[in-house]
Amino acid sequence: MGSVSLKPGDGTARFKRSTLCSSAVNILMLFSVLATNLFALDVFTYSAKHYTITPFHHKNITLISQHVSLIIKQIDSSQKKLARIENQLLGYETLNVSRPNLANELKLFLQHHHLPLGKDSRTGITEMVASVGHSCEKSADLLSQYMSYKVSGPCPDDWSLAQKLILRGCESLPRRRCFAKTVPKVGLSTWSGLGCKNIKCLNKKPNGFAFDxxxxxxxxxxxxxxxDNVLAMGNNGIRIGFDIGKGSKTGTFAALMAEKNVTIITNTLNVDAPYSDFIAARGLFPLFLSLDHRFPFYDNVFDLIHVTSGFDVGTKPEKLEFDKMDGAVGSGKHEVYLSAVLQKPVRI
Structure with a gap:
């Protein structure tokens, strides 16, 4: 072996004999290449002998897939069962219109009615959905009885049935396509289940409608x-209010506030007597809803809220706990009455 050197201007190539150092380097490179190849061959041969990969059989893969599918089905079934139990506890299941002996008017009311002119441009809705309390599912038989009436005829005298549904949480009640009865004569009423047919007669009863x-x-x-003291606290800014509770059943508070040019809406139920009719006969506005219902008013529209023994009587004692008060008045006292005026702070 030799080397070639080119000198500029000569025009010829001249060979020089290789030196001993260059030959040794070439031999060393050749030995390194051979050693590397032999080492790699030995490594791969050793791995193949000692690390044999066990192949998965098709039968094993199928068995694993079946177990995974079974676990997924069990999880899905458990989730559906849990959702069904929650719905039953909350009473949040929709009414089943396919059940037998269900009034046709109720079936018609629960249907989705499409808007005659299509989609509403302001709200974006395309159909009207029935508004009925979710707890009505638990009283479907009573609700069907309530909706059994003659269309375009006089409404049945069943105010007690309507109230029974409300007290069971079935509110709001569905609308009915019938006409309410009219009072035949001024001063009379159509109160059913009561011997008295006018206010004068009821005021003579021991537990009647006498008001102070x-x-x-x-x-x-x-x-x-x-x-007068409460109105003075409002700096003559009280114009509209809401009266809630057992003590508001006759509308006395609303009547007295009307004399002060303050409009009061009274919430009451016809428990044992037609209080709503009595309040309306005094020229006042009765609201026929239970205390568990969200009242249909916008937030912050009332200047005054009047509550009288409405949250602890006839309901669960957990709504108001009087542990400390009971200890102060003694165990022989069954009721505790509190008087307080709570003024809402200004929030910006």
Whole structure:
């Protein structure tokens, strides 16, 4: 072996004999290549002998897939069962219109009715959905009885049935296509189940509708709050209010506030007597809803909320706990009455 050197300007190539150093380097490179190839061959041969990969059989893969599918089905079934139990506890299942002996009017009411002119441009809705309380599912038989009437005829005298549904949480009640009865004569009423047919007769009853005009006007104890005092707290800014509770059933508070040019809406139920009719006969506005219902009013529209023994009587005692009060008045006292005026702070 030799090397070639080119010198500029000569025009010829001249060979020089290789030196001993260059030959040794070439031999060393050749030996390195051979050693590397032999080492790699030995490594791959050794791995193939000692690490034999066991192949998966098709039968094993199928068995694993079946187990995975079974686990997924069990999880899906458990989730559906849990959702069904939650719906039953909450009473959130929709009414089943396919059940037998269900009134046709109720089936018609629960249907989705498409808008005659198509999609509404302002709200975006295309159909009207029935509004009925979700707890009505638990009282489907009573609800079907309530909806069994003659269309375009007089409404049945079943206010007690309607109230029974409301007290069971079935509110709001479905609308009915019938006409309410009219009072045949001024001063009379169509109250069913009662011997009296006018207010004068009811006022003579021991537990009737007698009302005290001095209530909320003249103090009977140091804990009483009078109407004039409460209105003074509002700096003459009280114009509309809401009356809730057992003590509001006759509308006395609303009537006295009307004399002060304050409009009061009274919430009441016809428990044992037609209180709604009585309040309306006084020229006041009764609201026929239970306390568990969300009242159909916008937030912050009322200047005054009047509550009288409405949250602890006839409901679960957990709504108001009087542990400390019971200890103060003694175990022989069954009821505790509190008087308070709570003023809502200004929030910006």
């Amino acid at each position: 005009r001095q209530k909320y006007v003249k103090a009977t104890s140091k804990n009483d709050f009078l109407i």
